Amino acid sequence: MATSAPPRLIRAIAARCLAPADREFLLGDLDEGFAARAAASGAPIARRWYRRQVALAVWHGLGRRRPVPAGARPSQRSLDMSHWWRDIRLGVRTLRRTPVYTAVAVLTLALAIGANTVLFGIANPLLIRALPIKDEQTLGWLLLDNANDPNVRGTASVPQFLEWRARTVTLQQLAARESHGATLTGHGDAEHVTVMGVTANLCELWGLHSVLGRLIGPGDDLPGAAPVVLLSHHYWLNTFQGDRSVIGKTYFLDSHAVTVAGVMEPELETYGYSQVDVWAPERLDPTASRSAHALRIMGRLAPGATFASATAEFKALVAESARLHPDTDAGWTARIVDTHTAMTSPETWILMGLLAIVVGFVLLIACANLANLVLARIVARRSDLAVRQGLGASRVELIRPLIVESLLVSLAGGVLALGFASAVLRIINATSFDALLQRVDIDTNVLLFTAALSILTPLLFSLWPALGVGGESVADVLRQSRTSGGRSTERRRNILVGVQVSLALCLLVMSGLILKTVVNVQRLDPGFDLSHELTFRIEPPADRYADDSARTALAMRLVDRLAATPGISAATIVTHLPVFDGDVLVTFEGTPHDGTRPSERPVASSYAISPAFFTTMGMHMIAGRAFADTDLGTSEPVAIVSRLTAEKYFDKVPVAVGRVITLPGPDARRVRIVGVVSDTHSSQVTNTVPQIYFPITQRPVSAVSVVIRADRPGDRATDAREVMREVDSNVAISMPKTFERLVDENTGDNWIVGGMFLGFAILALTLAGGGLYGVIAYSVGLRQREIGVRLALGAAPFTVGRLIFVQSLRVTAIGVAIGLGLAWLLAHAAGSVLYGVGPNDPGTFGGVTALVFVVSVTAVFGPVMRAMRVDPAVTLRSE
Amino acid sequence: MGRDSLQPFELQVLLAALRLGDEAYSVPIVLELEKLAERTVSQAAVFITLQRLESRGLLTSRLDDRTAESGRIRRYVRLTPEAKRLLRETRDLQTRLWRGVDRLLDRSRS
Numbered sequence: 004m005a006t007s008a009p010p011r012l013i014r015a016i017a018a019r020c021l022a023p024a025d026r027e028f029l030l031g032d033l034d035e036g037f038a039a040r041a042a043a044s045g046a047p048i049a050r051r052w053y054r055r056q057v058a059l060a061v062w063h064g065l066g067r068r069r070p071v072p073a074g075a076r077p078s079q080r081s082l083d084m085s086h087w088w089r090d091i092r093l094g095v096r097t098l099r100r101t102p103v104y105t106a107v108a109v110l111t112l113a114l115a116i117g118a119n120t121v122l123f124g125i126a127n128p129l130l131i132r133a134l135p136i137k138d139e140q141t142l143g144w145l146l147l148d149n150a151n152d153p154n155v156r157g158t159a160s161v162p163q164f165l166e167w168r169a170r171t172v173t174l175q176q177l178a179a180r181e182s183h184g185a186t187l188t189g190h191g192d193a194e195h196v197t198v199m200g201v202t203a204n205l206c207e208l209w210g211l212h213s214v215l216g217r218l219i220g221p222g223d224d225l226p227g228a229a230p231v232v233l234l235s236h237h238y239w240l241n242t243f244q245g246d247r248s249v250i251g252k253t254y255f256l257d258s259h260a261v262t263v264a265g266v267m268e269p270e271l272e273t274y275g276y277s278q279v280d281v282w283a284p285e286r287l288d289p290t291a292s293r294s295a296h297a298l299r300i301m302g303r304l305a306p307g308a309t310f311a312s313a314t315a316e317f318k319a320l321v322a323e324s325a326r327l328h329p330d331t332d333a334g335w336t337a338r339i340v341d342t343h344t345a346m347t348s349p350e351t352w353i354l355m356g357l358l359a360i361v362v363g364f365v366l367l368i369a370c371a372n373l374a375n376l377v378l379a380r381i382v383a384r385r386s387d388l389a390v391r392q393g394l395g396a397s398r399v400e401l402i403r404p405l406i407v408e409s410l411l412v413s414l415a416g417g418v419l420a421l422g423f424a425s426a427v428l429r430i431i432n433a434t435s436f437d438a439l440l441q442r443v444d445i446d447t448n449v450l451l452f453t454a455a456l457s458i459l460t461p462l463l464f465s466l467w468p469a470l471g472v473g474g475e476s477v478a479d480v481l482r483q484s485r486t487s488g489g490r491s492t493e494r495r496r497n498i499l500v501g502v503q504v505s506l507a508l509c510l511l512v513m514s515g516l517i518l519k520t521v522v523n524v525q526r527l528d529p530g531f532d533l534s535h536e537l538t539f540r541i542e543p544p545a546d547r548y549a550d551d552s553a554r555t556a557l558a559m560r561l562v563d564r565l566a567a568t569p570g571i572s573a574a575t576i577v578t579h580l581p582v583f584d585g586d587v588l589v590t591f592e593g594t595p596h597d598g599t600r601p602s603e604r605p606v607a608s609s610y611a612i613s614p615a616f617f618t619t620m621g622m623h624m625i626a627g628r629a630f631a632d633t634d635l636g637t638s639e640p641v642a643i644v645s646r647l648t649a650e651k652y653f654d655k656v657p658v659a660v661g662r663v664i665t666l667p668g669p670d671a672r673r674v675r676i677v678g679v680v681s682d683t684h685s686s687q688v689t690n691t692v693p694q695i696y697f698p699i700t701q702r703p704v705s706a707v708s709v710v711i712r713a714d715r716p717g718d719r720a721t722d723a724r725e726v727m728r729e730v731d732s733n734v735a736i737s738m739p740k741t742f743e744r745l746v747d748e749n750t751g752d753n754w755i756v757g758g759m760f761l762g763f764a765i766l767a768l769t770l771a772g773g774g775l776y777g778v779i780a781y782s783v784g785l786r787q788r789e790i791g792v793r794l795a796l797g798a799a800p801f802t803v804g805r806l807i808f809v810q811s812l813r814v815t816a817i818g819v820a821i822g823l824g825l826a827w828l829l830a831h832a833a834g835s836v837l838y839g840v841g842p843n844d845p846g847t848f849g850g851v852t853a854l855v856f857v858v859s860v861t862a863v864f865g866p867v868m869r870a871m872r873v874d875p876a877v878t879l880r881s882e
Numbered sequence: 883m884g885r886d887s888l889q890p891f892e893l894q895v896l897l898a899a900l901r902l903g904d905e906a907y908s909v910p911i912v913l914e915l916e917k918l919a920e921r922t923v924s925q926a927a928v929f930i931t932l933q934r935l936e937s938r939g940l941l942t943s944r945l946d947d948r949t950a951e952s953g954r955i956r957r958y959v960r961l962t963p964e965a966k967r968l969l970r971e972t973r974d975l976q977t978r979l980w981r982g983v984d985r986l987l988d989r990s991r992s
Contacts, residue, residue: 028945029929031954032908036925039913059926 007046009037009053017057029060062092086400087407094408104380105412108373111770112416115369116456117423118362118763123452124428124443126355135270136342137210138303143174143313144345145300146338147321157335159298161291167300167320173313174302174339178205181285181297182278184706186544186735189254190242192728195542195735197278198232198256200285208303215239216250216265223284230261233282236269242280256281258546293331301345313339353836354756357513360829361763364506366456368767370464371499371506372774377409378468378499379781382492402469409461417457421445424453431755436748440755468495493782497814500778504818505825507764507771508855512826513833514764515847516840521757523839524750529582530683530691532621533746535572537716538580539723539739542706547733552636555703557731562613564726565711571719573712575615578704581608581683581694583745589695591674593664594652604667605652607644607693608685611702617680619712627660627678634698641698643678648693689838709736716741768858776862779811783866790870791878800871807870808863815859819852826851888972894919895931896940896969899959907956908932932959940965 014030021029033056041049098105136142147157158181159167168177180201187196203225206218214236222228232254234243243249253262267282304313317337324332381388388401428443435441541561543554558576565574579587586608594605610616614630617623625646634641642664649659656679666672674697685692699707713719720739727736740748783790790803830842840847888896898914899906908928915923935941941959961969 025957028907028955028957031956032929033925034954035909036912039909056924056926059924060929063926063930 007041007049009034010050013054013057017061020061033057033060086403090404090407091411093404094411097408098411104376108376108412109415109419111369111372111773112413112457112460113419113423114766115362115366115420115770116413116417116453116460117420117427118365118766119456120420120424120445120449120453121427121759122355122358122362124424124445124449125431125440126359127446127448128442135211135268137208139342141304142208142301142342143304143310143339144342145302145317146340146345147335148338149334158296159300160293160296160331161287161298162289162293163324163332164298164300165287165289166324167317170320171302171313171316173305173308173316175305176204176208177300177302178202178208179285179287179298179300180205181299183297184540184542184737185257185281186542186733187254187256187281188258188544188733188735193733193735194242195540195737196238196256196280198281198283199276199279200283202287203284208301211271212268213265214268215247216263218265218267219282219284224286226286228284230259231264231284232256232261233265233267234263235267235272235276235279235282237272237277238280239266256283258544293328310339310341350836353833357517357829357833357836358756358759358763361510361513361760361767364510365763365767365770366460367463368503368506368770368774370460371503372770372777373409373412373464374468375496375499375774375778375781377405377465378492378495379777381405381468382785405469406461406465409465410458413457413461416460417453420457421450421453424449434751435755436751440752496778496782500775500814501818501821503771503774504815504855504859505820505822507767508819508822508851509826509829510764510767511851511854512823512847513829514760515851516830516833516837516842516844517760518757519840519844519847520836520838521753524689524753527684527689530622530681531581532712533742535621535712535714535716536619536742537711537713537719537723537739538708538742538745539720540706540708540737541727541734543731543734545705547731551703551705554705555699555707557734558707558709559613559700561727561730562615562709564730565709565723566615568719568722568726570715571711571713571722573615573619575619575710576613576699576707577616577710578611578699578707580708580710580745581610581685583742583749584708586685586692589666591664591666591695593662595654596652605648605693607648607695609695609697611697611699611704613699616696616710619710620683621712622681622683625679625681626656627676629678629680630696630698635700636703640672640674640701641677642674643680643696644676645680645682645694645696647682647691648695649679651693768855771855772858772862775811775815775859776865779807779863780866780869783807783870786870787873787878790873791875794873795875795879803873804867804871808867811863811867812856812859815856819855822855823848823852886968886971888968891927892931892935893969893972895928896935896961896965899941900961900966900969904958904960906960907958935959935965940968 014033017033018026018030033053036056037049037053040052145159147159149157159179164177164179171177178201180199182197182199185196185198187194201219203219203221203223206220211218213233216233219231219233223231234249239245239249249263250265251262253260255261261283272279304310314337317339321332321335321337325335392398392401425445428445431440431443541558543557548554548557555576562574562576565571579585587610588606589609590604590606592604596605598604612630614632614634617629624643626649627643630641630643644659646656649656653659653662659676659679662676663673664676666674680696682691683694684690685694709723711719711723723739724736727734793803794800826848827843830837834842894915895911898911898918902910902914908925911932912923912925912928915928932941932943936943936959940962942962943957943959945955946958
């Protein structure tokens with residue numbers, strides 16, 4: 004027991020907080036008390052006792068009470084911690100005496116700071132911890148932008164990568180990655196996996212770690228090297244049950260034997276990387292086609308190089324490639340960007356920016372509200388403050404207790420805000436389909452952000468009102484102590500209410516526009532049926548099916564069997580799905596709108612389909628015929644175009660049928676248009692582009708999507724797997740999903756965004772309405788005498804009510820006018836994220852203005868009624 | 883509470899300090915009070931009370947570093963004549979108040 008000593012940290016805190024003069028003997032006495040208790044009752048009880056004594060001693064400012072020595076400079080006095088202690092204790096006592104104010108203030112701040120915390124929690128992974136990459140800030144990513152369409156981002160071909168790697172001086176260790184599907188066999192059923200092919204230097208460039216075995220390293224990509232793969236952490240856990248003996252085992256990836264060399268770290272499973280099952284070294288073939296663009300390129304900025312200099316260099320490299328290979332490399336421009344930019348789209352930034360404005364406004368409204376409350380408290384304490392000023396208190400000494408009080412409220416609000424934010428983030432986690440949103444949580448960054456906000460906010464809402472303190476003469480203050488607190492205070496109050504109303508209106512308009520967009524996107528008719536379809540992909544392995552014709556034939560056999568299965572009304576294959584997958588564009592000639600230059604050629608999004616496609620998808624023929632089983636590889640090449648294609652390039656639907664178009668290329672194939680079909684939306688979801696369909700028998704491919712039509716499509720997944728096993732058990736199918744599920748995955752997160760906008764806007768309106776009510780009620784309370792005099796002199800109660808009403812609504816009207824202007828500016832800035840609603844949408848602007856007025860009238864109603872009921876006799880007597 | 887009256891805890895601390903004589907500082911005062919009152923006494927409360935009593939002129943204190951073997955300074959307290967007068971007055975008042983009450987108190991218990 005003799006060895007036990009008081010808790011060191013607690014003792015250090017005590018040593019810091021106690022006055023130097025008394026520190027030594029107080030600490031000594033506490034130590035001695037601790038030793039006596041440790042000997043009598045044991046160290047744990049003694050430690051508990053010690054902690055309690057130190058807390059009490061510090062709380063009571065012990066040792067700080069001795070009189071300040073005469074001659075000490077005032078600055079030393081005001082810096083002395085004991086003043087702060089006294090102010091904190093005073094603040095706690097004052098706040099406890101006014102529980103309603105405290106509760107309202109803490110709750111207001113909790114919601115406002117909470118809203119900001121939620122947004123920061125979401126932005127945190129985007130802004131701060133994008134990827135677990137070593138020295139992220141010096142990693143440059145090559146973005147290839149399409150010269151015609153800013154929404155399209157390009158990838159590079161293998162020959163481009165090899166050329167640029169040899170020539171670049173601004174980026175070192177140039178690495179690349181590309182993802183593709185493959186079939187893994189040798190471990191249970193054949194399984195479709197997503198493979199991330201990476202150059203051998205990528206793991207080292209990114210500074211990755213393996214949880215088991217080794218990483219992909221130099222030499223793994225050379226011809227003749229033993230083929231290895233790494234398993235992703237989730238795939239290792241789910242498919243191999245975290246079996247550590249998997250290292251060194253051999254499986255088959257697209258029928259090539261590969262050895263498992265390691266398991267990748269779980270930290271990497273974010274963004275698209277969460278979908279990756281297998282990591283494999285990418286063998287770069289210099290003779291690969293230049294038109295096969297698949298590589299994403301990144302490298303370390305060379306010493307002295309910047310993103311700007313690297314961009315300039317790559318612009319030149321890309322321009323030279325385009326000059327040398329105009330057929331395959333033209334039409335792109337290069338940028339070198341940091342990891343954050345590379346991982347997110349411009350729309351994400353616009354939305355995040357808008358949300359940041361929204362939560363910033365919510366915080367400002369809350370601050371304006373609280374500033375009004377603080378102003379009211381200052382007015383209530385005016386005489387007290389004036390007397391203290393008269394007795395010689397400096398302005399700092401008058402303001403400090405107010406600031407400390409606000410800080411206490413704000414810190415309590417911050418703690419509550421964390422709870423609120425954590426609940427909201429958990430809901431977002433649980434409901435989101437987005438890998439990024441599924442990862443949001445409260446970490447150290449978020450905690451620091453909330454703490455900083457809680458400390459800075461009080462400066463915002465208490466400094467401005469507090470600055471008015473001590474500015475007037477003591478005599479003036481004492482004389483007018485029973486009035487509203489002077490004209491300047493009243494002006495401050497009105498400005499604050501006007502600001503709240505304008506910000507709230509602006510937020511409501513933005514939220515209205517965003518919500519309309521979300522609803523429009525959700526209601527969007529993609530041009531085909533969504534409620535009866537189930538889809539999955541198959542990719543027959545190359546070793547069993549020699550060419551694309553054989554693979555397509557297998558897929559046709561599969562859909563024939565599926566279509567004959569009870570419960571399935573139709574089945575079809577298609578190269579890729581409209582809306583859900585990307586677009587594959589083809590150009591053609593032979594229309595009245597061919598143009599004179601290659602860039603003006605008609606262009607359409609192309610699909611290769613089996614005959615049952617249109618019936619399975621619920622699309623309908625408008626003219627001509629659908630494909631038939633007689634449209635084979637050996638018969639006349641045919642095509643079906645969409646209504647938009649027919650109208651845009653042939654002027655009228657009937658004109659298109661029977662026309663022969665030419666698809667440029669080495670073989671310049673001539674194709675006859677045999678029909679016109681209804682439109683579907685493109686991969687941009689919100690628009691329709693010209694489309695053209697070919698029979699898959701005439702354009703076979705290596706991998707296809709299968710679509711099944713059934714009354715209960717979700718129940719047909721097992722049938723799909725069974726039929727595939729019967730047709731060929733070595734071919735894997737991807738996870739079957741209904742179209743409705745795909746829609747949810749694609750647009751579900753819109754609801755989260757829309758919901759956040761709506762939630763924040765309602766919060767803003769409630770705060771602004773509450774603020775308006777508070778100010779008017781308070782002002783009516785202070786003007787009781789004036790109202791009493793007016794009534795006593797013969798004014799009708801209705802006239803008095805109207806006076807208050809008009810004065811209040813004038814403030815609202817000014818706020819509304821400013822808010823409308825602000826909203827108009829913001830809506831135009833955010834025009835690119837809106838869909839189906841214009842930035843000037845009169846419905847939204849009008850509706851929101853009406854709503855704000857209704858809320859204002861409701862807020863003002865109570866105080867106005869109270870003013871009309873003032874009894875002049877009672878009021879004047881109490882004066 | 884008037885200038886000349888003592889709160890219960892102040893009274894207890896003064897009495898404990900009086901008993902301890904020259905050896906009165908916070909630690910033995912706490913132990914003394916715990917022994918007599920048969921309950922835990924907060925050392926911080928004793929610190930605060932000692933400071934208050936000193937500021938009221940009921941105690942004087944001196945820093946003593948004679949206890950160099952323990953390597954630290956102690957602040958010993960001593961009652962002022964004013965404190966002793968106040969204690970006597972308190973005792974006399976209480977004695978008067980208690981006179982004849984014991985019998986009533988015991989009877990009401992039975």
